[in-house]
Amino acid sequence: MPYQQRLVTLAGYAVLLITALIFVFLVQQSWPFVREHGSLVFFTGDRWLPVSLPPVFQIGGFLVSSGIITGVAIIIGVPFGVLAAISLAELLPPGVSVIFRSIFEVTAGIPSVVFGFLGLKIVAPAVAGLLNLPTGLTGFSAGLVLSIMILPTLVSLSEEALRAVPREYAEASYALGANRWQTIWRVIVPSARGGIGAAVFLAMGRAIGETMTVLMIAGGRLAMPTSIFDPMRPITALIASEVNNAARNSMQYHALFTAGLILFIITFAVNAIAASVIVGKKAR
Amino acid sequence: MRTKYSAREIACLLALFLTVLPPLAAVLYIFVQALPGISFEFIFSMPVRRGIEGGILPAIVGTLWLMFGTTLAVLPIGVGAGIYLAEFAPNNRLTRLLEMALVNLAGVPSVVFGLFGYTIFVIMLGFGPSILSASLTLAALTLPLVVTATRWQTVSTIIMPCARTGVVTGTLLALARAAGETAPILITGAAFALPNLPRSFMSRFMALPYHLYISVTQIPAMPPERMWATAGILLFLVLTMQVGATIWREQERRKKQW
Amino acid sequence: MVAVQDTKIMLRDVSIYYSALHVIKSVSMSFLDKEITAIIGPSGSGKSTLLRSLNRMNDHIAGMRVEGEANILGSNVYAPTVDVVALRRRVGMVFQKPNPFPKSIYDNVAYGPRLQGQKSKVELDGIVERSLTQAALWHEVKDRLHASGLALSGGQQQRLCIARALAVDPEVLLMDEPASALDPAATAKIEDLMLKLKEHLAVVVVTHNMQQAARVSDYTAFLLGGELVEFDITRKIFTAPTDKRTDDYISGRMG
Numbered sequence: 050m051p052y053q054q055r056l057v058t059l060a061g062y063a064v065l066l067i068t069a070l071i072f073v074f075l076v077q078q079s080w081p082f083v084r085e086h087g088s089l090v091f092f093t094g095d096r097w098l099p100v101s102l103p104p105v106f107q108i109g110g111f112l113v114s115s116g117i118i119t120g121v122a123i124i125i126g127v128p129f130g131v132l133a134a135i136s137l138a139e140l141l142p143p144g145v146s147v148i149f150r151s152i153f154e155v156t157a158g159i160p161s162v163v164f165g166f167l168g169l170k171i172v173a174p175a176v177a178g179l180l181n182l183p184t185g186l187t188g189f190s191a192g193l194v195l196s197i198m199i200l201p202t203l204v205s206l207s208e209e210a211l212r213a214v215p216r217e218y219a220e221a222s223y224a225l226g227a228n229r230w231q232t233i234w235r236v237i238v239p240s241a242r243g244g245i246g247a248a249v250f251l252a253m254g255r256a257i258g259e260t261m262t263v264l265m266i267a268g269g270r271l272a273m274p275t276s277i278f279d280p281m282r283p284i285t286a287l288i289a290s291e292v293n294n295a296a297r298n299s300m301q302y303h304a305l306f307t308a309g310l311i312l313f314i315i316t317f318a319v320n321a322i323a324a325s326v327i328v329g330k331k332a333r
Numbered sequence: 334m335r336t337k338y339s340a341r342e343i344a345c346l347l348a349l350f351l352t353v354l355p356p357l358a359a360v361l362y363i364f365v366q367a368l369p370g371i372s373f374e375f376i377f378s379m380p381v382r383r384g385i386e387g388g389i390l391p392a393i394v395g396t397l398w399l400m401f402g403t404t405l406a407v408l409p410i411g412v413g414a415g416i417y418l419a420e421f422a423p424n425n426r427l428t429r430l431l432e433m434a435l436v437n438l439a440g441v442p443s444v445v446f447g448l449f450g451y452t453i454f455v456i457m458l459g460f461g462p463s464i465l466s467a468s469l470t471l472a473a474l475t476l477p478l479v480v481t482a483t484r485w486q487t488v489s490t491i492i493m494p495c496a497r498t499g500v501v502t503g504t505l506l507a508l509a510r511a512a513g514e515t516a517p518i519l520i521t522g523a524a525f526a527l528p529n530l531p532r533s534f535m536s537r538f539m540a541l542p543y544h545l546y547i548s549v550t551q552i553p554a555m556p557p558e559r560m561w562a563t564a565g566i567l568l569f570l571v572l573t574m575q576v577g578a579t580i581w582r583e584q585e586r587r588k589k590q591w
Numbered sequence: 592m593v594a595v596q597d598t599k600i601m602l603r604d605v606s607i608y609y610s611a612l613h614v615i616k617s618v619s620m621s622f623l624d625k626e627i628t629a630i631i632g633p634s635g636s637g638k639s640t641l642l643r644s645l646n647r648m649n650d651h652i653a654g655m656r657v658e659g660e661a662n663i664l665g666s667n668v669y670a671p672t673v674d675v676v677a678l679r680r681r682v683g684m685v686f687q688k689p690n691p692f693p694k695s696i697y698d699n700v701a702y703g704p705r706l707q708g709q710k711s712k713v714e715l716d717g718i719v720e721r722s723l724t725q726a727a728l729w730h731e732v733k734d735r736l737h738a739s740g741l742a743l744s745g746g747q748q749q750r751l752c753i754a755r756a757l758a759v760d761p762e763v764l765l766m767d768e769p770a771s772a773l774d775p776a777a778t779a780k781i782e783d784l785m786l787k788l789k790e791h792l793a794v795v796v797v798t799h800n801m802q803q804a805a806r807v808s809d810y811t812a813f814l815l816g817g818e819l820v821e822f823d824i825t826r827k828i829f830t831a832p833t834d835k836r837t838d839d840y841i842s843g844r845m846g
């Protein structure tokens with residue numbers, strides 16, 4: 050093997066190594082907590098009292114909050130994302146599609162802290178006013194902003210899936226007297242549903258892992274939410290807001306790493322589903 | 334060929350417009366709001382009274398350091414791995430595992446990268462809270478971007494000249510991410526207000542996104558125009574690189590089509 | 592004794608262009624009901640272009656232009672008032688590569704009727720059974736109507752596509768090299784099927800397999816470089832062609 054090839058091979062394995070290391074360190078740093086406090090109630094309870102005696106660490110409320118916010122983002126984002134992808138792949142001339150695609154690519158880079166700032170200044174007050182809520186800092190507001198943030202992922206991957214549908218299917222449909230919309234809706238979209246599903250899962254993973262936006266506008270309440278219009282604290286916000294204050298190697302510190310480990314496992318599972326669709330398709 | 338659209342197709346196109354409108358409006362709104370707060374003094378002087386007066390020069394400089402450090406760290410591994418995947422990776426289980434790792438690494442939440450970077454760089458390797466620790470953490474986070482961009486444009490036979498366009502795109506995207514991420518640097522060395530510019534990679538640092546986050550959430554006395562101005566400068570920095578990456582890629586794509 | 596037969600399609604001086612490329616050159620011919628007309632000719636001679644102009648499947652190609660008169664089922668198909676969707680329902684098409692949708696066998700066949708608003712389960716069940724029977728596929732698939740159409744063999748897939756086209760009761764069936772992707776056994780089945788189908792409708796088949804044209808068709812048109820060299824009863828074309836070029840082609844002296 051020439052040395053250049055050996056170098057790039059090494060680099061390839063480094064990617065694998067880093068992914069593995071993330072997992073290993075999370076497990077290692079979680080272990081002291083898991084060993085002493087590991088139990089089912091960690092997942093189901095909603096009491097988080099890191100400085101009481103004895104301290105209580107339960108992340109059920111945070112998990113539910115993450116679920117609610119992700120759910121809102123997906124429910125609002127997916128229909129728009131799929132329709133936008135249809136427009137780009139099937140309706141607009143290529144020259145116009147390129148412009149829109151570029152807009153998505155560029156705005157995909159807007160930092161999440163900027164979305165959080167805007168959410169705080171504009172979306173939260175608007176939600177409070179329109180729905181007559183005591184505060185606009187709610188899971189719903191966070192989900193609404195997240196739905197905008199996941200659109201680039203949704204649109205670009207769904208568009209790719211639509212474009213990958215063999216043109217022969219569309220031909221057959223037209224030959225049977227279908228018009229363009231019928232062909233899109235009854236043949237092309239159903240044929241692309243695997244790829245669109247993968248796009249939804251990737252977007253879901255992104256929404257679950259999003260930190261700054263939810264930290265700034267979900268409201269931060271520790272208790273188990275009872276409605277999507279409650280202030281709440283998803284798991285990412287918990288970690289970001291407490292990790293700097295937890296004394297190193299304290300039980301709270303290890304509990305936060307355990308929360309991080311759970312978060313990692315959840316996003317890993319969600320992404321693995323998407324990846325198996327994407328990688329599986331390439332392998333064929 | 335002229336195209337006529339049916340009612341449903343028009344609804345579909347409307348959805349497209351509605352999806353691009355919020356981010357475009359957001360960008361425009363921030364720039365407009367930011368203008369009054371931006372001045373020579375704001376950009377080029379040190380913060381006074383915890384940033385309520387004076388400028389944000391250390392945050393700008395800190396972010397530039399982070400961008401530089403991240404790029405330095407991510408390029409060798411990212412470009413190498415991209416070329417490996419495009420050129421040499423055999424079609425076997427290990428390669429598919431690597432592909433899976435790549436997709437999943439791209440999906441790891443940024444706050445988890447923060448925990449990872451804190452454990453390995455700040456504590457284990459003893460780099461402390463510093464630009465070095467934060468840059469290495471951001472390098473891990475941006476690795477999938479660089480790998481994917483490089484690999485996408487690496488075409489057989491002549492590796493380097495073709496890989497270069499991917500490297501440029503990947504680098505610009507990594508720079509944009511390094512400038513914009515907050516959660517990973519929050520744990521690995523960012524500070525809200527520092528009286529000095531960073532001296533070395535071992536210094537603690539201010540950074541634009543972290544400064545914005547603290548200004549907005551924890552400094553009630555912070556004048557709003559200073560927040561908008563900070564957001565505007567951050568956004569300008571990030572979007573410049575995003576636009577650069579997009580333009581560069583489209584141009585290369587066109588060149589290849591001829 | 593000569594039976595009076597309907598002329599389903601009548602072409603008069605039809606020319607087709609792709610931008611500057613003159614692909615079909617002033618072709619005049621007609622296609623009769625309850626007969627199979629074969630179009631033969633070397634690759635690139637314009638067979639597909641001619642066939643696809645009959646149900647306007649080339650409309651979406653930028654720069655495509657048709658001159659002359661193509662009278663199909665009583666109206667000029669390239670008149671601006673023609674309802675293309677309605678035309679395609681009456682003129683069905685089967686493609687070279689079997690292209691069933693990635694849907695169940697049932698949903699493939701029911702696709703056309705559903706487009707026309709047919710929602711009744713009973714009606715659809717009937718149409719599916721009738722179409723699959725006409726396409727000689729019913730007995731092979733009746734126990735797995737809800738399995739994917741893609742799970743069938745190539746020959747079965749092509750018959751499924753034929754069933755799908757038949758489900759909307761077309762008066763003309765256009766087939767573009769329908770057996771060229773199939774093995775000899777599956778090809779034989781498709782040929783048998785074509786002979787049965789012509790009892791109900793006009794069949795136009797493009798093929799560059801001359802034995803196939805000789806076996807199944809009643810009329811044969813020989814197209815060369817976009818020009819209709821000869822058009823006659825199949826037996827005459829293959830036994831006593833009048834044009835030297837036809838003779839060369841059928842005896843294999845031409846590519």
Ligand SMILES: Nc1ncnc2c1ncn2[C@@H]1O[C@H](COP(=O)(O)OP(=O)(O)O)[C@@H](O)[C@H]1O
Nearest residue numbers: 609612614633634635636637638639640641652
């Ligand atoms: N979409 C198109 N645009 C431009 N030229 C085309 C197109 N389709 C076919 N042609 C040209 O028209 C001629 C006839 O093609 P075709 O009808 O496919 O022939 P055949 O089916 O007999 O092989 C060929 O020279 C081909 O290159």
Ligand SMILES: [Mg+2]
Nearest residue numbers: 638639640767
């Ligand atoms: Mg052809």
